[in-house]
Amino acid sequence: MKEYDLIAIGTGSVMNILNGYIARNADARVAVIDKDKPGGICLTKGCIPSKILFYPVELLSDIWKAKEFGIDLNIKNINFQKIMNRMRTIIRKDIGKIEGGLKSHPNIDYYRAEARFIAPYTLVVNGEEIKAEKIFICSGSRPLIPKIKGLEKTGYFTSDTLLQLKNLPESLAVIGGGYIAVEYGNFFAKLGSKVKVIEMLPRILANEE
Structure with a gap:
């Protein structure tokens, strides 16, 4: 040993x-x-x-x-x-x-x-x-996958796997309104994708001032 x-x-x-x-x-x-x-x-x-x-x-x-x-x-x-x-x-x-x-x-x-x-x-x-x-x-973290009916069959990306994208998607639904979601939503929208951000709270960036 x-x-x-x-x-x-x-x-x-x-x-x-x-x-x-x-x-x-x-x-x-x-x-x-x-x-x-x-x-x-x-x-x-x-x-x-x-x-x-x-x-x-x-x-x-x-x-x-x-x-x-x-x-x-x-x-x-x-x-x-x-x-x-x-x-x-x-x-x-x-x-x-x-x-x-x-x-x-x-x-x-x-x-x-x-x-x-x-x-x-x-x-x-x-x-x-x-x-x-x-x-x-200090093993880090992983994205939380929400329990949404049909999500597994539809297929999805996380903030980890979207870094492997080779082609710009025509449209994108971003589930969540935190800073990571908003940053990537803005990134794809500026490049030409049609982006919708879906958030259950009253506003996006709820933890920000």
Whole structure:
């Protein structure tokens, strides 16, 4: 059984904690475990890819407003695939840098696998037992799928899977009125999709001022 000073499940925000821990404990042995690509939800599926996608939409808004300043511009084409591929390329490079750092760090053993507790402070990863007195569980989150009759048969995207879209949809129904829903609704609408946002509360962005 391998014993570590610290085990981290996840490779997102917990990495900030690990960097500080290793800086204060130069001889520390650390295990980092993640079944998904390293970088956490923010990098791989969340705020970073979404902000990369929103930048071209901001440029479109500026172009449309330019007429107010006496500048007439025409948009010949919006290449949805190029917008999506640019995002994927940037994210892929960042993931590669993080993965390279994890694999080469002298204090870290990196496991690209699932972890399972078998006893207090003891995990099994890839059939190997590992142990530590400090274990951080920072495994992220997943989209909540509402129980709507017929949804499974209809098919749907989540905020995770829509990042794999190759073609701009002609129309889109966004279920939910939180900031993620509104951001993506705005993104697709600006690119030309017909978008409807469906929210059961009296207004969208109910948690915002």
